Amino acid sequence: MLGPSIGPMLVKEKKTTSSLVKKVKVQNAIYEIDLAEYRADDLPTIVKIAKQVKLATNSGEGVKMLTRGTEVKLLNRDGLELIIETTDGVAKGRVAVETTDLYGVLAQAKFDKDAGKVAGGPTTAPPKPPVNPPAPVNPPPVAEPTPTVATPPAPATGGPMVASGDGGTDGSDNSAPTPEPADKKLSxxxxxxxxxxxxxxxxxxxxxxxxxxxxxxxxxxxxxxxxxxxxxxxxxxxxxxxxxxxxxxxxxxxxxxxxxxxxxxxxxxx
Known part of the structure; x- marks a missing residue:
């Protein structure tokens, strides 16, 4: 219980012993939903009634029948019970989690996220086709390449270079440094x-x-x-x-x- 009553309680409240964990199938995917991992602000604000239930009215003068598919406000969760209120504010009380479609709503949200359809997510504009620059009407003539004249190597100013065992020369830097991998791997x-x-x-x-x-x-x-x-x-x-x-x-x-x-x-x- 959450301390003092916050309003009229469910008429003929049904007890449940089911776990907080439930597997839900959405199309071809199966998701394991654990309510213990969801905080109050992670839960949806609106759920639907999955099984017909009666709630006492806030005035205490009668009851209101909630049929399957009726949308209600989800105010909070207390263990395996949900605290709900009708959208018109006439009735409020506790129901078992299984009385609503909460597990299905949470599973659908995970499915949509996996499919890249998270509600409110940014929409990507279709790429614009590349614009080809207009070809010049009269392209300039291509000049013939000028033959290059080999220039003799300049004499070495340092000591004599000694051939190394790997085909290079000692004291020279013939190879570029090996770049570190882009995806750094940690031990x-x-x-x-x-x-x-x-x-x-x-x-x-x-x-x-x-x-x-x-x-x-x-x-x-x-x-x-x-x-x-x-x-x-x-x-x-x-x-x-x-x-x-x-x-x-x-x-x-x-x-x-x-x-x-x-x-x-x-x-x-x-």
Missing amino acids: PEELVALMKKFIAAGTLKEFKPEQVVTWKAGEDESIDGVNYQIGLVTYKAQTIFGEKPVNAKALIKGGEVNRWVFAKSGMEMR
């Missing part, structure tokens, strides 16, 4: 040190260094067509069910942390 020790430095800086608000139980390097992954080095962290988080271990994942590219996500859902941390 497991460097990867762990990078994660600790990032969390200690306080950029991520989800957890603090003292909450972390384990730090380790994971296997490389390809996400949305981009290859990342993976860092794995397990930390202790306080939930409505008490202290719970949560797994987080750092996506590292070019020796820098690109972003942090929940290991199970792939949802980005803040």
Whole structure:
């Protein structure tokens, strides 16, 4: 319970023992939704009723029947119950999570994100065809190349050059320096040190260094067509069910942390 009643309660409230975790299929994809990983501001503001339910009116003078498909305001979540209110503000109360389509809404959002259709995302304008410059009417004549005359090499001013075993000469710099790879690869020790430095800086608000139980390097992954080095962290988080271990994942590219996500859902941390 959330302390004192915030309004009339659900008439004949149905108890549920289902877990906070549920697998939802969207087209050909299956998503595992864990409500423990969603904060209040991550939840949708509107959900639909999936099973017919009755709510007592705020005036206390009757009940209001909510049929399947009815849109309601989602005010908060308390464990396996949702606190909802009708869109007209007439009735308010608690219902089981399964009474609404909340799991489906969250799964659809993940599907849309994977498909690159996140609502409110920037739209990319179609590329404009290249404009070909007009060819000159009378192109200038091409001059014949002037034969070059070989110039004898200047005498060396230093000591004699001694042939080296690799075909070059000692004291000379015949080869260009090898450039460092564009995608810098970290060792497991460097990867762990990078994660600790990032969390200690306080950029991520989800957890603090003292909450972390384990730090380790994971296997490389390809996400949305981009290859990342993976860092794995397990930390202790306080939930409505008490202290719970949560797994987080750092996506590292070019020796820098690109972003942090929940290991199970792939949802980005803040």
